[in-house]
Amino acid sequence: xxxxxxxxxxxxxxSALRPLPWRRMAGVTWRQHRFALxxxxxxxxxxxxxxxxxxxxxxxxxxxxxACRPASxxxxxxxxxxxxxxxxxxxxxxxxxxxxxxxxPVLIGAFAGAPVLARELxxxxxxxxWTQGFGRWRWALAKxxxxxxxxxxxxxxxxxxxxxxxxxxxxxxxxxxxxxxIPPFVTLFSLRGIAFPAWTLAAFVIGALAGMLIRRxxxxxxxxxxxxxxxxxxxxxxxxxxxxxPLVTTxxxxxxxxxxISQWWTKDGRFAFAPDPPLSLLNQFCSALQTGKGGxxxxxxxxxxxxxxxYTQWNSYQPASRFWPFQWIxxxxxxxxxxxxxxxxxxxxxxxAA
Amino acid sequence: xxxxxxxxxxxxxxARLRPLPWRRMAGVTWRQHRVTLxxxAVLLGxxxxxxxxxxxxxxxxxxxxxxxxxxxxxxxQGQASTFNGTWDVMGYAxxxxxxxPALIGAFAGALVLGRELxxxxxxxxWTQGFGRWRWALAKxxxxxxxxIAATGAFSILSSWSYxxxxxxxxxxxxxxxxxxxxxxFSLRAVAFPAWTLAAFTISALAGMLIRRxxxxxxxxxxxxxxxxxxxxxxxxxxxxxPVVTSxxxxxxxxxxLGQSWTKDGRFAFAGNPPMDLVNRFCNxxxxxxxxxxxxxxGPxxxxxxxxxxxxxxxYTMWTSYQPASRFWPFQWIxxxxxxxxxxxxxxxxxxxxxxxAA
Numbered sequence: 001x002x003x004x005x006x007x008x009x010x011x012x013x014x015s016a017l018r019p020l021p022w023r024r025m026a027g028v029t030w031r032q033h034r035f036a037l038x039x040x041x042x043x044x045x046x047x048x049x050x051x052x053x054x055x056x057x058x059x060x061x062x063x064x065x066x067a068c069r070p071a072s073x074x075x076x077x078x079x080x081x082x083x084x085x086x087x088x089x090x091x092x093x094x095x096x097x098x099x100x101x102x103x104x105p106v107l108i109g110a111f112a113g114a115p116v117l118a119r120e121l122x123x124x125x126x127x128x129x130w131t132q133g134f135g136r137w138r139w140a141l142a143k144x145x146x147x148x149x150x151x152x153x154x155x156x157x158x159x160x161x162x163x164x165x166x167x168x169x170x171x172x173x174x175x176x177x178x179x180x181x182i183p184p185f186v187t188l189f190s191l192r193g194i195a196f197p198a199w200t201l202a203a204f205v206i207g208a209l210a211g212m213l214i215r216r217x218x219x220x221x222x223x224x225x226x227x228x229x230x231x232x233x234x235x236x237x238x239x240x241x242x243x244x245x246p247l248v249t250t251x252x253x254x255x256x257x258x259x260x261i262s263q264w265w266t267k268d269g270r271f272a273f274a275p276d277p278p279l280s281l282l283n284q285f286c287s288a289l290q291t292g293k294g295g296x297x298x299x300x301x302x303x304x305x306x307x308x309x310x311y312t313q314w315n316s317y318q319p320a321s322r323f324w325p326f327q328w329i330x331x332x333x334x335x336x337x338x339x340x341x342x343x344x345x346x347x348x349x350x351x352x353a354a
Numbered sequence: 355x356x357x358x359x360x361x362x363x364x365x366x367x368x369a370r371l372r373p374l375p376w377r378r379m380a381g382v383t384w385r386q387h388r389v390t391l392x393x394x395a396v397l398l399g400x401x402x403x404x405x406x407x408x409x410x411x412x413x414x415x416x417x418x419x420x421x422x423x424x425x426x427x428x429x430x431q432g433q434a435s436t437f438n439g440t441w442d443v444m445g446y447a448x449x450x451x452x453x454x455p456a457l458i459g460a461f462a463g464a465l466v467l468g469r470e471l472x473x474x475x476x477x478x479x480w481t482q483g484f485g486r487w488r489w490a491l492a493k494x495x496x497x498x499x500x501x502i503a504a505t506g507a508f509s510i511l512s513s514w515s516y517x518x519x520x521x522x523x524x525x526x527x528x529x530x531x532x533x534x535x536x537x538x539f540s541l542r543a544v545a546f547p548a549w550t551l552a553a554f555t556i557s558a559l560a561g562m563l564i565r566r567x568x569x570x571x572x573x574x575x576x577x578x579x580x581x582x583x584x585x586x587x588x589x590x591x592x593x594x595x596p597v598v599t600s601x602x603x604x605x606x607x608x609x610x611l612g613q614s615w616t617k618d619g620r621f622a623f624a625g626n627p628p629m630d631l632v633n634r635f636c637n638x639x640x641x642x643x644x645x646x647x648x649x650x651x652g653p654x655x656x657x658x659x660x661x662x663x664x665x666x667x668x669y670t671m672w673t674s675y676q677p678a679s680r681f682w683p684f685q686w687i688x689x690x691x692x693x694x695x696x697x698x699x700x701x702x703x704x705x706x707x708x709x710x711a712a
Contacts (some may be wrong), residue, residue, distance in 0.1 A: 039572060072664075074632040082626065111537040111572060125520070218567055222393060222461065280431040 021134060025142035040151065044158050047104065051158075058083070062168035083168075101162065101191050106228045108151060109203020114220035116143055117349070118211030120327060130349075136350040140349045144208055145344060151204055152197040159196035165193060170320075171211070179255045189240070190232070193327040198334035203228050206339040212348045235330070243329045246316040252303045257320035266312050285309055370681045375484060379492035385445045387497060390462050394501070398508050401454065408447075409515030416518035419529055431528070434492045438530040441519065450537050451512065455546065458501060458579045459553020464570035466493055467703070468561025480707075487708045494558055494700055501554055502547045509546035516542070520678075524606065534681045535609040540586070543682075544689035553578050562706050565639035585688070596674040602661045609679035616670050627660050627669075635667050 032038070061083040066294060068076035120126040130136035166188065190199055206227050211220040246261045254260065264274035273281075285305050303313040318326075384391070415437040422430035452484045467490060471474040480486030516538045524531030532538070540549055557574040596611050604610065614624040661671040676684075 037570070074635075078626055078632050078660075099446070103453070107575075110569065115568060131590075195466075218461065218465065218571070219389070221568070221571075282432060 020339050022106055022142060026146060029143045029146045036115065037150065040108050040112060040154065044154055048158055051161050051165050059168060072201040088195060099186060105155065105200040106197065106203045106225060108155065108222045109200050110207045112147060113204035113207025114211040114224055115217050116147065116211060118206050118215055118217045118220045122217055137346050137350045141346050144345065146202055148204055152201050155200040158193060158196040160198065163192040188352040194331040195327055198331040201338045202334045205338040209341050209345045240326065240330065241318065243326050244318065244322060246318055248314055248316045250312050250314055252313065252319055254315050255319065258317040261316045261318065264314050266314060267310050272311060376492060380496055383493045383496045387465065390465060391500065394458050394462065394504065398504055402508055402511055403517060404603050405511055405515045408444065412444060412515060415440055418421045441530050444516065444523055448516070452633060455505065455550040455576060456553050459550050460557045460571045460574040460578065462497060462501065462576060463554040463557025464561040464567050466497065466558050466561060468565060468567040468570045472567055487704050490707045492701065492706050497550055497556055500686050501550055505550040506547040509542055513542040520607065530649050531606050533607050533609040534678050535676055535684060544685045548689040548692035551696045555696040558700050559703045565712040590684070590688065591676065593682055593684050594674055594676070598672055598674045600670050600672050602671065604673050604675055605677065608675040611674045611676065614672050622669060627664060632660065635663050
């Protein structure tokens, strides 16, 4: 560990008179965490170069497919297939690219956040650092805020790039051209806009608090990974759909970009079943229905044959136009959580007997 | 760190006469790494419980979809879509599970030597009568065997969970099918423990070279990511010479590698046909179904729409693929080279331990 450079001040009487050296903490933070920051820069830089390269070719393929006239010609089909064929690595949450992008915030946060306090406590250097004239809670606060701001800025820039990368998949009118179109919600949600830096900040602060509590670096990193995984699963699986009240409709034509939350059926104004019709009912009323081979029956398929018998299908969904409100809600509560965890960490630093 | 229990031996002469205490290293290894081993057990146990529950659901949905007759009825389509819907979660999990070998290996391996060197306890540990390279070798081998056994058992469970997606004949029934050589290849059979072992030995060597735990973990994750991407993206398709066929009906479970076209026995072009050719010969009035085979980026539709319209004009499409029956040869090839790599890395680590001035 690099030696800290703040001069010790034996005369604590005049430290109140001098301005506190907040600015000089920037130099200390850089010197103590330059390896972590360089590693983050290398990771994000490689990611940005890769996103830029494949994103450029994808945007070109998209522009070619959209500009092609007439859309039903064989050549245009070829361009559409070329664009859709690029999906395999990145397009869905379950694709390797999509999943590995989601690991970036937690890896950065855990490996940058846990050592800030845990390494000082594990190696004993806190005895020196915390007895400087600057004061130990200011010392911890300055380092955490500085690193948090730098990480949020860096991942925010990458978040803009990721948004740009995925743009072609969210354009309206893709479906009529046969181009892939995906709902802007669901899991890729956390990779774009302000959610990406917000999740990074949350992981960083969780790491710092875990380091303060556990006082050892590697266990703190492992604990951060576990807590973050739980938080991300809870947010993606349970919380996000409740940010705003979902829309409810009986129309069988829910827009393809909507995020379907749930489906249920009513008969004569009373709840009948959810989400799929029972087999006995299908055999009774839908036996004549032949659906296309290989495809899922669309949402309207069962509705068509059950509607004449008094059954109504209800869908609750979040429309794609709510993307930005959802981003601000998620960014907001993550920022509030981060501030709370930061305050808890500083309180622990103040309280701990040196 | 827990205190070490090997007695120091001031009398060098009779150390040769006594049997070397290999067995007692098991106790030392356990005491030094019990937190790691318990963490690994908790992680694998939690994942196994989850896989068991979801796997049971998948098997029930698959059995219901297969038993349903006639297959084209709406009720059977409903069963099929229930089964296909399970891939949304299982496909996501399949990618996340590939992180498990990297995480286990990186955290367990970096601590073995990196922590002793970082904290300075190697000065005590390596000066015991047992000898420092034996000390390092015993710990590495004991931990590696335990990790292989645990992840091997886990891979049997994950094989079972993903079995329904890999069965032949899924496509004919509209069920989601996947080639056993693609997404879940590294989660099953020999490959899963072999990748864990490789991550562990990479991490042990990184710990010996860097001598600090956290940088060694980061380095291991980076090296492992590069190795896994290279293996899946570049190496694996070349394990055995691909089968080349001109038949347009390649089995749905095959792993498609590439397409090339010939005219009159000579090479014409590779991949998709050029635009002018398509404009001249192919008039698709309706969309020929250019979408992929299933949710989550499965193998594309096996019948190429261009083959049908270009065949009358003398063009032949050649498809190269790896048939699903090569699953076990591929597993043994991948397991074999990973094991050889791991043995090499352990040897390099031990040589470094032997050589380093204490």
